[in-house]
Amino acid sequence: MIHTTHLGFPRIGRRRELKRALETYWRDGERQPLLDTARTLRERHWRLAREAGLDTVPVNDFSLYDHVLDTAVLFDAVPDRYRPLLEADPLAGYFAMARGNAELPALEMTKWFDTNYHYLVPELHAGQRFHLAGDKPLAEWREARALGLDARPVLLGPVSFLKLGKTLDGTDPLALLDSLLPAYAVLLAQLAEAGVAWVQLDEPCLVLDLDDAARRAYAYAYEVLALGPSPKRLLATYFGALEDNLALAASLPVEGLHVDLARAPGQLDAVLDALPAERVLSAGVIDGRNVWLSDPARVRPLLERIAARRGTGALWLAPSCSLLHVPIDLEQEPDAGQGWRAWLAFARQKLDELRRYADALAGDNDARCALDAQAARLAARADAEGVQRTDVRARLAALSPQAVLRRSGHAHRRVIQAEALALPPLPTTTIGSFPQTAALRRARADHRAGRLDEAGYEAVLAEEIRLAIRRQEELDLDVLVHGEPERNDMVEYFGEQLDGFGFTRHGWVQSYGSRCVKPPVIWGDVARPQAMTVRWSAYAQSLTARPVKGMLTGPVTVLQWSFVRDDLPRETVCRQLALALREEVHDLERAGIRLIQIDEPALREGLPLRRADQAAYLDWAVACFRIAAGGVADATQIHTHMCYAEFNDIIEAVAALDADVISIESSRSRMELLEAFERFRYPGDIGPGVYDIHSPRVPAAGEVVALLRKALAVLDAGQLWVNPDCGLKTRRWEEVLPALAAMVAAARTLRAELAAA
Ligand code: GLN
Ligand code: ZN
Numbered sequence: 001m002i003h004t005t006h007l008g009f010p011r012i013g014r015r016r017e018l019k020r021a022l023e024t025y026w027r028d029g030e031r032q033p034l035l036d037t038a039r040t041l042r043e044r045h046w047r048l049a050r051e052a053g054l055d056t057v058p059v060n061d062f063s064l065y066d067h068v069l070d071t072a073v074l075f076d077a078v079p080d081r082y083r084p085l086l087e088a089d090p091l092a093g094y095f096a097m098a099r100g101n102a103e104l105p106a107l108e109m110t111k112w113f114d115t116n117y118h119y120l121v122p123e124l125h126a127g128q129r130f131h132l133a134g135d136k137p138l139a140e141w142r143e144a145r146a147l148g149l150d151a152r153p154v155l156l157g158p159v160s161f162l163k164l165g166k167t168l169d170g171t172d173p174l175a176l177l178d179s180l181l182p183a184y185a186v187l188l189a190q191l192a193e194a195g196v197a198w199v200q201l202d203e204p205c206l207v208l209d210l211d212d213a214a215r216r217a218y219a220y221a222y223e224v225l226a227l228g229p230s231p232k233r234l235l236a237t238y239f240g241a242l243e244d245n246l247a248l249a250a251s252l253p254v255e256g257l258h259v260d261l262a263r264a265p266g267q268l269d270a271v272l273d274a275l276p277a278e279r280v281l282s283a284g285v286i287d288g289r290n291v292w293l294s295d296p297a298r299v300r301p302l303l304e305r306i307a308a309r310r311g312t313g314a315l316w317l318a319p320s321c322s323l324l325h326v327p328i329d330l331e332q333e334p335d336a337g338q339g340w341r342a343w344l345a346f347a348r349q350k351l352d353e354l355r356r357y358a359d360a361l362a363g364d365n366d367a368r369c370a371l372d373a374q375a376a377r378l379a380a381r382a383d384a385e386g387v388q389r390t391d392v393r394a395r396l397a398a399l400s401p402q403a404v405l406r407r408s409g410h411a412h413r414r415v416i417q418a419e420a421l422a423l424p425p426l427p428t429t430t431i432g433s434f435p436q437t438a439a440l441r442r443a444r445a446d447h448r449a450g451r452l453d454e455a456g457y458e459a460v461l462a463e464e465i466r467l468a469i470r471r472q473e474e475l476d477l478d479v480l481v482h483g484e485p486e487r488n489d490m491v492e493y494f495g496e497q498l499d500g501f502g503f504t505r506h507g508w509v510q511s512y513g514s515r516c517v518k519p520p521v522i523w524g525d526v527a528r529p530q531a532m533t534v535r536w537s538a539y540a541q542s543l544t545a546r547p548v549k550g551m552l553t554g555p556v557t558v559l560q561w562s563f564v565r566d567d568l569p570r571e572t573v574c575r576q577l578a579l580a581l582r583e584e585v586h587d588l589e590r591a592g593i594r595l596i597q598i599d600e601p602a603l604r605e606g607l608p609l610r611r612a613d614q615a616a617y618l619d620w621a622v623a624c625f626r627i628a629a630g631g632v633a634d635a636t637q638i639h640t641h642m643c644y645a646e647f648n649d650i651i652e653a654v655a656a657l658d659a660d661v662i663s664i665e666s667s668r669s670r671m672e673l674l675e676a677f678e679r680f681r682y683p684g685d686i687g688p689g690v691y692d693i694h695s696p697r698v699p700a701a702g703e704v705v706a707l708l709r710k711a712l713a714v715l716d717a718g719q720l721w722v723n724p725d726c727g728l729k730t731r732r733w734e735e736v737l738p739a740l741a742a743m744v745a746a747a748r749t750l751r752a753e754l755a756a757a
Pocket of ligand 1: 431484641
């Protein structure tokens, strides 16, 4: 029988039980209910795997908050400031590292490779000592064992752990390998001693561009770990092809290698050539990052090639990566199996798929028939209504290459816009959303539940917009926004109005800690049946003589924050989105909106992991933005906004968007982003954020003046805008009003100075 397993399961629970338990614990500090919930979830998820017929299950893939943080705590990589608390109360200390407390800021958080999961960055320093400081992997293994399960502890491998960390002193984290390896060795020995047969060492960094030092670190680390007692080691790689690291990975002294054959099926032959026959090959054939049923027409040939080359004796079947990145169970969706939902597979369904492939490969007739049926179902998908629309495809094909171009170059537009808009120097504005008040949230919930009718809901929205416009006029902001009261999410709002999108009821995935997102599903060709934002933007504009900025979410961000169909290239889906947004931009312009902001906070998130692939991505991502924005008159000012990430390394691509104005998050980094503009002369206008909207703190005008002075050292006064870091929807009006007043006062101070100079 072919061995089936998975690399990790969603932790949050089918009804987000972990989220609720965490939030309760954070409120009342009672640990036992939280620990009980955690244990129940682990147990339930192991049983699910067994019921699906999997041969082994991973343990220690579960985490109360984040597995990288777990690893740091396990090996005592704890910054001194948390230590007293961690010693007094391990759980409180752990969560202080995760999310901060009244006295201590949290560890830095960043994105886990190119997923939407965020991990806590291990904070390291030169000369750091590590030692085994916990027993979580072994304890969870014992738990599973007590249930009669064959379990395999998962550990983040030592090289990836260090590479994902950051030293405060800027020294290379890999220099700490010698100090870290003994701690890993102690753990492996302990596991071996307890009778653990296999351990999974996750080394996703093996799919990145590695320099020689990192390659040597891999060779050295696994050499050292092979010296002492240890369970058999499965080296797990995922999120891409090993490529130039394949020879290295195949040469490491481990007993098994997991490779990602969903994202990188093309590496199979090279892997088969490189991997010694006696090693276990764990074939990641089911996509652990997306919600679609696997296509047997694609997976079976892979399996047949493997079987032909090396037989099935040392073969494991698994998802491509941990299932952390998909929702848990399709069966709790209403209408599962109907329409586009018939093509879905969530974590639990993916386990069933694995068993089916393994049984079919072993000759089981029922499994073969089931896979034939699955293939037929997916083949029919191409003909299902809405999947391939001739009208959409014709419109896209008819788009001329000139569609990405504005009518005139930036310099000319700038003159025209200055005349048309007549804004003062250092114009002030905001990023789009205003506080989503309790009353507003209640109205939305009531509307959804049918307790508030359409007219009643719209009256609430109109009143919010009226209030927002009046407040902005009172604050004396120059470019106003309608405040986005009608949107609860910047992607969902558009997805709900576009053809080709679907939504799930419980399709939650963990973003970080207790935070989950429910991405829309793009299953068909994207089209815009009617205008999406014109009504409220035009209404806002009708209330004031000042210009109101239209507000759209850009094509790349919608793509990035959705589950995207796997039967078309992402680029094509993005172009469809761009075309729909282009139509919206046109309609806004026609309705008298003179400035239109197209938000692309996720532009950088889509960046491929390998440098060699990045230029091609940036090319089409930029082209899509430009398709959306390209059709307008010179006098119409296109804005874009970015946040959440470093944009310094893609500043050329940001400039290539050819937006007239960009606003970028920067106040938290004290304008560090401006370094990029020292190197690179940005042609357009820039609004580096001067008010950190993530903090309840209200800045004083003097602070804002200081930030603006920093900006003026690098930027021309003529290109500087004054705005917050991001939208204000998570803040309260009581904070927003004084903060914006300080911002406007700061702009005035500097304007007076500029006029006097
Ligand atoms: N316009 C959006 C808002 O203000 C932008 C949000 C974002 O960048 N994440 O809420
Ligand atoms: Zn933002």
